Amino acid sequence: YFSRAPIPLVRDDPKRAAVPGLHFIHLGLYIYTRETLSRLTALPTGTLEEAEKLEQLRALENGIRIRVWETAHQSVRIDSPDDLPGALEQLRGGTTGLGITQA
Structure with missing residues (x-):
């Protein structure tokens, strides 16, 4: 469940x-x-x-x-479309240990 x-x-x-x-x-x-x-x-x-x-x-x-x-692995919480910009900012800033790069 x-x-x-x-x-x-x-x-x-x-x-x-x-x-x-x-x-x-x-x-x-x-x-x-x-x-x-x-x-x-x-x-x-x-x-x-x-x-x-x-x-x-x-x-x-x-x-x-x-x-x-x-x-x-750690994750960034995205429960709604409004959460996406903040999640992307966290990922780009490396605060989660997940670091992503822009293509």
Whole structure:
């Protein structure tokens, strides 16, 4: 399951919203076959996708498997088009350790 909220919730200690080794940050890179992408885009929005606003939940709600791996790489958070300029600035400035170069 993917969520925008920490899972599991550390109910009795809100300061521990993200616990290393217990909670992971989602860094998404989605690669679909043409057939799977066609199927996925034809499916209606599910309850979980509607609640979380995470399109990969549509796949999970419909039995489409998603593979996940752990990585030591850092990421820059982009949740909306408005986040992109700041993320690009972070990447260009090297503050994330991800440094990108312009073509």
